[in-house]
Amino acid sequence: MRRKAIFLTAVIAMLMVSTAYAETVAIINGNIIVGNGTVIENGTLLIEDGLIKAIGADVEIPDGATLIDAGGMRVLPGFIDPCTTVGMVEVRAAQMTNDTNEATLTATPHMRAAEAINPDSSVIPVTRNAGITTVLVVPGNSNPINGQAAVINLCGRTVDEMLIADGVAQVFNLTQRAQRRDSYPSTRMGVFAFVRQTLYDARSYAEQSAKTASEDEESQGDDERKQPRKRDLAKEALIPVLKGDVPVIAEARTIQEIRAALAIAKEFNLRMILLNPAHAYKMLDEIKQSGYPVLLGNTFNFPSDTEPYDCYYSLATKIHEAGIPFAFTTGSAHSVRNLAEHASMAVTFGLPPAAALEALTIRPAEVLAIADKVGTLEVGKVANVAVWDGCPLQLKSHVVRLLIKGKDVPLVSRQEMLRDKFEDIGK
Amino acid sequence: MPTLSKKLTLLLVLLAPAALCFAEEIVAIHGGTVLTVTNGTIENGTVLIRDGKIAAVGVDVAIPDGAVIIDATGKFVLPGIIDSHSHIALGGDINEATSPTTAQVRMADVIVPDSYAIYQALAGGVTAAKLMHGSANVIGGLNATVKLKYRGKVEEMLIPSVRQQLKMALGENPKRLYGSKGRMPSTRMGIFALLRQKLLDAQHYKAGWEAYRKKLEEGKEAAQPKRDLELDMLVDLLDHKITIDCHCYVHQEIVALLKIADEFDLPLLCLSHAFGAYKVRDEIAKRGVSVLTHTDWWGYKWEAFDAIPYAPGMLMREGINVTICSDSGDVMRRLFREAAKVVRYCGISDDQALALITINAAKALEIDDRCGSLEVGKDGDVAIFNRHPLDGLTKCVMTLIEGKVMFDINAPKTALDR
Numbered sequence: 001m002r003r004k005a006i007f008l009t010a011v012i013a014m015l016m017v018s019t020a021y022a023e024t025v026a027i028i029n030g031n032i033i034v035g036n037g038t039v040i041e042n043g044t045l046l047i048e049d050g051l052i053k054a055i056g057a058d059v060e061i062p063d064g065a066t067l068i069d070a071g072g073m074r075v076l077p078g079f080i081d082p083c084t085t086v087g088m089v090e091v092r093a094a095q096m097t098n099d100t101n102e103a104t105l106t107a108t109p110h111m112r113a114a115e116a117i118n119p120d121s122s123v124i125p126v127t128r129n130a131g132i133t134t135v136l137v138v139p140g141n142s143n144p145i146n147g148q149a150a151v152i153n154l155c156g157r158t159v160d161e162m163l164i165a166d167g168v169a170q171v172f173n174l175t176q177r178a179q180r181r182d183s184y185p186s187t188r189m190g191v192f193a194f195v196r197q198t199l200y201d202a203r204s205y206a207e208q209s210a211k212t213a214s215e216d217e218e219s220q221g222d223d224e225r226k227q228p229r230k231r232d233l234a235k236e237a238l239i240p241v242l243k244g245d246v247p248v249i250a251e252a253r254t255i256q257e258i259r260a261a262l263a264i265a266k267e268f269n270l271r272m273i274l275l276n277p278a279h280a281y282k283m284l285d286e287i288k289q290s291g292y293p294v295l296l297g298n299t300f301n302f303p304s305d306t307e308p309y310d311c312y313y314s315l316a317t318k319i320h321e322a323g324i325p326f327a328f329t330t331g332s333a334h335s336v337r338n339l340a341e342h343a344s345m346a347v348t349f350g351l352p353p354a355a356a357l358e359a360l361t362i363r364p365a366e367v368l369a370i371a372d373k374v375g376t377l378e379v380g381k382v383a384n385v386a387v388w389d390g391c392p393l394q395l396k397s398h399v400v401r402l403l404i405k406g407k408d409v410p411l412v413s414r415q416e417m418l419r420d421k422f423e424d425i426g427k
Numbered sequence: 428m429p430t431l432s433k434k435l436t437l438l439l440v441l442l443a444p445a446a447l448c449f450a451e452e453i454v455a456i457h458g459g460t461v462l463t464v465t466n467g468t469i470e471n472g473t474v475l476i477r478d479g480k481i482a483a484v485g486v487d488v489a490i491p492d493g494a495v496i497i498d499a500t501g502k503f504v505l506p507g508i509i510d511s512h513s514h515i516a517l518g519g520d521i522n523e524a525t526s527p528t529t530a531q532v533r534m535a536d537v538i539v540p541d542s543y544a545i546y547q548a549l550a551g552g553v554t555a556a557k558l559m560h561g562s563a564n565v566i567g568g569l570n571a572t573v574k575l576k577y578r579g580k581v582e583e584m585l586i587p588s589v590r591q592q593l594k595m596a597l598g599e600n601p602k603r604l605y606g607s608k609g610r611m612p613s614t615r616m617g618i619f620a621l622l623r624q625k626l627l628d629a630q631h632y633k634a635g636w637e638a639y640r641k642k643l644e645e646g647k648e649a650a651q652p653k654r655d656l657e658l659d660m661l662v663d664l665l666d667h668k669i670t671i672d673c674h675c676y677v678h679q680e681i682v683a684l685l686k687i688a689d690e691f692d693l694p695l696l697c698l699s700h701a702f703g704a705y706k707v708r709d710e711i712a713k714r715g716v717s718v719l720t721h722t723d724w725w726g727y728k729w730e731a732f733d734a735i736p737y738a739p740g741m742l743m744r745e746g747i748n749v750t751i752c753s754d755s756g757d758v759m760r761r762l763f764r765e766a767a768k769v770v771r772y773c774g775i776s777d778d779q780a781l782a783l784i785t786i787n788a789a790k791a792l793e794i795d796d797r798c799g800s801l802e803v804g805k806d807g808d809v810a811i812f813n814r815h816p817l818d819g820l821t822k823c824v825m826t827l828i829e830g831k832v833m834f835d836i837n838a839p840k841t842a843l844d845r
Contacts, residue, residue, distance in 0.1 A: 090726070090732075091726055091727075091728060091729050091731075091732050092726060092727045092728065093599070093727060093728035093729065094728065094729050122726075123726065126725075300757050300761075301757075302544075302547070302756055302757050303543075303547070303841075304543075305543050305841065305842035305843060306841055306842070306843055307841060308839055308841055309546065309547055309550040309760075309839055309841075310550075310839070333726070334724075334725055334726035334727065335723075337723070338723070341764070344764075344819045344820065345761075345764075347820055348819075348820045348821070348822050349822070391819070393819050393820065394767075394818070394819040394820075395764055395767035395768050395770075395771060395817070395819040396767055396768075396770045396771045396817065396819070397771065397819075398771060415725070415735040415736065415737070416737075418733055418735050419705075419735055419737040419741070422705055422706050422741070423741075425705075425706070425707075425708060425709060
């Protein structure tokens with residue numbers, strides 16, 4: 001009964017919120033962890049029209065503001081997972097519900113995740129309940145070249161309402177997963193050559209397009225109109241990558257793969273983000289010198305026979321100590337809710353807690369170039385805020401309140417509904 | 428004859444302690460917070476292990492001269508963790524997926540004692556596990572309940588006189604595997620029809636052998652029935668010499684299975700995964716079946732879509748014996764972290780959470796007479812943590828099996844180190 005009452009309250013709250021978007025919200029009595037190193041005891045966070053308006057110990061609360069009493073609990077920025085398939089897949093093994101991986105072609109740079117995200121996915125509330133407010137959604141990563149990723153806030157009726165930015169990265173995969181069984185490329189060297197050739201083809205297409213465009217300009221006014229050039233979406237999609245406007249997220253696990261990623265980035269002057277570089281501990285200097293950040297989903301990798309048992313538990317610590325910027329990721333949909341567990345394990349094996357928290361908030365925001373909007377609780381940023389009843393690195397801690405774009409989001413997913421539905425069985 | 432064997436037994440009983448005294452090895456884990464799981468928490472306690480068995484647990488335990496002392500000051504002493512569902516150390520031989528029923532195969536035949544995954548699990552405080560056939564077949568093979576004696580002998584790993592469990596599997600895995608080959612089963616109906624037919628075949632086979640033996644006893648001539656290894660195994664099942672752990676997901680198949688177990692008087696001890704169990708927990712509780720499940724897995728296939736992290740608590744409140752198991756070499760290394768998450772979702776006590784990976788697992792595997800808690804007389808299987816095992820920042824620092832140090836964080840090994 002109690003749970004039903006909470007659920008009803010949540011539904012009512014949801015209805016109220018949707019009709020009162022432009023309201024002012026003040027979170028009071030919070031132990032506010034801003035995310036830039038500052039902690040404000042007994043602080044107030046003032047939110048207006050979805051943005052953070054003020055933060056501090058002595059913030060004046062306007063009349064009519066909705067008050068949320070944090071009761072001394074921790075108030076943190078919403079966590080960000082910078083590589084997920086949230087909204088793209090409902091049931092992984094049920095193909096009709098899975099829109100990740102257009103694996104019918106080897107290079108699909110023209111795939112746009114934003115066009116397949118389901119804002120009503122049951123994965124979204126489950127993810128939010130763990131204090132995660134923002135995710136990068138990738139189109140999959142089973143191809144050497146996969147497509148364009150979008151970064152979204154986990155609240156909204158349409159993708160447009162959720163979008164922070166579309167096309168923020170192109171996703172490459174240089175690992176064995178991108179290899180084909182019976183066709184080219186079926187080896188690592190094949191994958192590397194394929195990616196390079198595809199980039200050269202795109203460069204030549206871009207040069208040809210530019211040339212045609214300038215010729216068209218010169219011939220303007222001529223009676224003889226040229227046929228417009230036939231467009232190739234796949235090649236066009238790689239032009240912003242070649243120009244350095246859009247970074248490449250490149251999954252590369254082994255030494256060979258990481259070397260290839262760095263070499264390809266250099267050859268084509270790409271901006272790169274390394275994804276899941278398991279063997280990074282063997283080549284920290286090279287990665288550091290490249291200046292590329294790392295998305296780390298390796299914490300729970302299983303060590304090989306030559307690696308110590310804690311090799312991957314402590315990988316984040318090694319990357320941090322080398323001065324390489326990094327963020328944690330799950331690379332998942334259904335398990336994004338366990339993002340903070342990666343940080344927790346890393347801290348257990350030596351990562352300073354502050355660095356761990358940054359790797360869940362401001363670091364992923366910086367890597368995705370959205371740090372002006374999210375990642376800390378600073379004035380002017382989007383009000384993505386989680387109230388926690390304990391340290392987020394503790395596995396027993398709960399998120400007790402969550403705001404996305406200043407909206408008080410009910411912490412109810414399909415899983416709480418199922419729990420409540422079967423609460424009274426056999427009684 | 429009987430007199431002689433009695434005399435021999437007596438002689439052995441008299442000699443045995445002497446032999447043990449000769450090689451007596453005493454380990455005292457001293458000064459830690461002892462989490463007995465079954466008898467509460469003892470601050471600044473000692474666990475005394477003599478010849479592999481727990482000889483004393485308490486505050487005022489006299490440490491005999493010559494004992495090896497392990498200083499656990501500031502640390503937490505837990506019974507060795509037990510993984511009730513694992514597929515490690517089998518050399519990749521997990522599914523004999525050539526027929527939907529293969530009760531004749533035995534996991535004990537393929538254990539690889541020097542698998543590095545065993546050491547990884549030890550580094551996560553795990554000391555015992557059930558090494559299982561996979562879920563490709565409706566009737567898989569005979570699982571092996573073992574101690575994780577890394578680089579030991581298989582014979583030493585197998586826990587003596589334990590009833591082993593036969594793996595069965597319902598739902599999507601056998602459906603997909605055999606259905607895609609145009610073979611039965613391609614539906615849940617097919618799975619249950621196949622299972623029921625096999626059990627009837629086993630009953631018939633058993634009756635044939637019984638009739639044959641009766642005739643021999645009566646001094647009559649009789650043709651010996653043909654030995655069939657698979658049906659032999661199923662006869663052992665009908666005779667309760669082995670038991671069942673069944674992989675299942677949705678609640679309708681759980682109920683159908685419970686009914687078949689009733690119909691054939693099957694020793695159904697464990698339901699693995701069983702994500703739909705919370706919907707029919709009264710039916711499960713009534714029959715005393717354990718549920719071996721996971722904390723927060725869901726959505727990876729259709730039959731896992733209704734899985735909820737609140738289920739373990741709902742099942743426990745119904746009186747069901749619940750364990751959190753790994754089904755994965757990775758998760759096996761951090762079962763204590765999975766148990767901590769059950770506290771988050773289900774609001775259970777710390778002792779209840781620790782029970783999920785210790786005594787409850789021991790009960791599900793029928794080894795609770797020797798494992799699963801720190802009690803006098805049980806095996807000296809111990810995991811020592813630097814913080815409380817449910818603290819998110821804890822790590823296992825030492826693991827002992829029967830008093831022998833199997834993992835020490837100060838002397839970690841890779842698979843290549845001897």
